[in-house]
Amino acid sequence: MALQICPKCKEKAFTWFINEKTNIINWSCFNCDYEAKENEVDECVCENCEKKTKTKLKDKEKEYWWCSNCNTTT
Numbered sequence: 001m002a003l004q005i006c007p008k009c010k011e012k013a014f015t016w017f018i019n020e021k022t023n024i025i026n027w028s029c030f031n032c033d034y035e036a037k038e039n040e041v042d043e044c045v046c047e048n049c050e051k052k053t054k055t056k057l058k059d060k061e062k063e064y065w066w067c068s069n070c071n072t073t074t
Contacts, residue, residue, distance in 0.1 A: 005071040007057070007064075008034040027057065035059065048072050 006014040006029040013031035016038065018024070025038035042056035046067040053069035065074045 003030075004068050006031060006034055007036075007066050007071070007073050008032055046070060046072065 002015075003012050004014040005012050009029060009032035011029070011031040014027060014029045014034075016025050016027045019026055025040060027036045027038060028034070036057040036059040039056045039058065043052060044054050045052050046054040046069060049067060049070040049072075051067070051069045054065055054067040057064060057066045066072070
């Protein structure tokens with residue numbers, strides 16, 4: 001599994017795992033300890049890169065869109 005750029009610290013240390021009990025995708029950063037949950041149902045095409053790699057992430061403070069291909073957040 002490839003590392004992604006963390007939406008918080010911008011380092012290439014963001015990766016995911018699936019919680020087997022809940023089947024929820026959890027993202028975490030090895031650099032800054034940032035954590036977010038992914039709602040895979042909300043995956044869509046990114047306006048910037050035109051790939052279907054934009055998904056909704058939710059952390060303790062907010063919910064936002066993040067593209068794992070071009071690393072943009074909205």
